[in-house]
Amino acid sequence: MAEATTTDSRRQAWRGTLTRRSALRAFAAGGVWLAGGAVLSGCQRETSGGSSSEVTLKIGGATGAEPYPVMPSAAIQKKDANAKGYAEALTSWLDDNPGVKLTHIKADVQNTDALVASIGGGTAPDLFIGNVLGSWGTGPIRDAFVQGLAADVTDLASKYGFAKKLNPVVKPAWDFWAVDGKRFGLPYEYSGAGQGLYYRRDFLEAAGIEDIPFDHTWTWSRVREIAKATTAGDRKGIALVNWNFWAPLSANGHGLLTQLPAPDQKWHWKADYATYRDTWVKAVELFRGMLYTDQSVRTDITFTDQQASDAFGRAQVGMWMGNPAALTHSPNDPSMSKFVSLNKKPYEEVVSWIPVPYGDQGYFDGTARYSAAMISFRPDADDAVLDKAVSLHAYMMGPGLTTQMKVINDQTKDLRNVYGGYVGGSMIPTNTMIPIFAESLTDLPGSAEEAWGKSIVDAYSAGTKLAPTPPRELFFPAEQNPGPSGTASDDAINRFAFERSGVDVAADFAKLERTLNKTYGSFSSSIEADTFSAAAKKYYGELDKLFREEATEFHTEVYGPWYSDKVLPALN
Known part of the structure; x- marks a missing residue:
């Protein structure tokens, strides 16, 4: 089911164009259906036509080049400290890799269909954000890897020491993106804090509300209270977009508890909205109450x-x-400068951020700990190109990042431009608040706390302190057959949110369950039933252990009975 989440801190604006339904069109045995009906049955690795020291790395981008731009011009470097720092870092790497050059090719690397089509047509860039292959959905990304849409860089990851260099906080994401022991993507940007809520401290204070603690009292019922209390005149308590309306359901385990394993069926999952129907009805009635009764949205x-x-x-x-990235925008960012001028105080004194609320029985979703943006590589690139592409990425995650940030700090004299800030907006390669490599924690100039203050750093990193909740995809083989889309679920949530009258929530959920199960009957899984059952037993067993230790009330009241009464009988 589609529970809209975002996993990356700087790709939020892509949600409008990258949807699960616009990802890989369909999978067929031995290949992938691409835009225009072409089939990628297996990329053939190119053979190098010259010396391995004479390598051209093709960098994609519809307008600018990314993830690592070609050398910025002297004019751009002169006016943009970010570009100047990037140029110094890139120059250093090029000096160590004579004969290598970067060239920009016009390729839309932010659009799933376009990227997949370019791979199938042999016109793809040599490195790109691998998450785009699956529209940032963890399952579709792993499916794309299995289908050969990214190069296997397992040996190169070892050669350039990625595992040894990792920031320990990033370790769950590193473990997650290994598929059948092989690596098709290397971490690029990490924000294990996940999604949360920005809030205005001054509005809370005016309403007589103390600052929000991140504990089990932080639920969506509390969000509703605060939104109502801070609604005044034309000002609303909260802004929500359509995918946000999943959050009160997700906070109570919707994505987990509405699907049951069904190894005896062709598609090995079954929708179940009946078992905890009252929970889902309550969640929907909560946000409908915010919309239509409180009028606080x-x-x-x-x-x-x-x-x-x-x-x-x-x-x-x-x-x-949203994600916490805006907490650490550069002071030169026009929107942040405008905000500061309106409030006569620094942004960080007026604004704070807190992870999404706990569920009513203490459920938490720590799957964000496994989320990271990754760099993947062209599957038909020759060995020399792959080696240099991985080398460039490894350098830019370590010494290159340090070089770039030291230049930015020297140029701007403001550490806020180093830790998460955007000076020019296009050439900072990673999230410096939670860097990929541990060396950056000590080698970067200053510290995040010096830049923003302890309260901002604590808010930014709050989600990383949640116990990691293993994603389902970590346990099951990647699905090689196309699966059902989230259309029916998306339509239901839009109806709940945007139709004021004539909505019977319980009846609509019953209808959704029937629709989903009918749809599932037309799909067939590529995973053998015995393999699926063994994976499911391990997955649900791990969750049982986690919630028993970390979410006692949720385990006692919700998960434990569901696990013993619904899951285990289905698997036996």
Whole structure:
């Protein structure tokens, strides 16, 4: 089922164009259906036509080049400290790799269909954000890897010491992206904090509300109370876009508890909205109450994340939902500068962020700990190209990042531009608040706390302290057959949110369950039933252990009975 989440801190704006339904069109035995009907039955590795020291790395991008741009011009370097720092880092790497050059090719690397088509057509860039292959959905990304849409760089990851160099916080994501012991992507940007809510401290204070503690009292019922209390005149308490309305359901384990394993069926999953129907009805009635009773929400069906963020910056709302990246925007960012001028205080004194709420029985979703943006590599690239592409990425995660940030700090004299800030907006390669390599924790100039203060750093990293909840995909073989889309679920949530009258939530959930199970009957899994059952037993057993230790009330009241009464009988 589609529970809209984002896993990357700087790709939020892509949600409008990258959807699960626009990902890999369909899988067929031995190949992938691409845009236009072509089939990629297996990429053949190119053979190098010259010396391995004479290598051209093709960098994609519809306008600019990414993830690592070609050398910026002297004019750009002169006016952009970010570009100057990047140029010094790239120059150092090129000096150590004579005969290598970077060239920009026009390729839309942010669009799933376009990227997959370029791989099938042999016109893909040599390195790209691998998450785009599956529209940032963990399952589709792993499926794309199995289908040969990215190069196996297992040996090169070892050669350049990725595992040894990792920041320990990033370890869950590193473990997750290994598929059948092989690596098709290397970490690029990590934000284990996941999604959360920005809020205005001054609005809370004016409403007589103390700062929000991140503990089990932080639930969606509390969000509703705060949104209602901070709604005043034309100002609403919170801005929500359509995918945000999944959050009150997700907070109570919707994605987990509405699907049962069904190894005896062709598609090995079964929808179940009946067991905890009252929980889902309560969650929907909560956000409908915010919308139509409290009138504390600014939204409509076309509302975008950017519009929600802008409304927050213009003081039209007191809260909005997103990842924590905006906490550490550069002081030179125009929207942040405008915000500061409006409030006569530094941004970090007015704004804070807190991870999404706990469930009513203490459920938490720590799967964000496994989420990271990755760099993947062209599957038909020759060995010399792959080696240099991985070398460039490894360098830019370590010494290159240090070089770039030291230049930025020297040029701007402001550590806020080093830790998560955007000076020019296009050439900072990673999230410096939670860097990929451990060496960056000591080699970067200053510290995040010096840049932003302890309260901002604590808020930013709060989600990384949750116990990691293993994603389902970690246990099951990658699915090689196309699976059902999330259309029916998305339609249901939009109806709940945007139709004021004539909505019978319980009846609609019953209808959704029937629709999903009917749809599942037309799909067939590539995973053998015995293999599926063994994986499911391990997965649900791990969750049982986790919740027993970390979420006692949720385990006692919800998961434990469901596990023993529903899951185990289905698997036996």
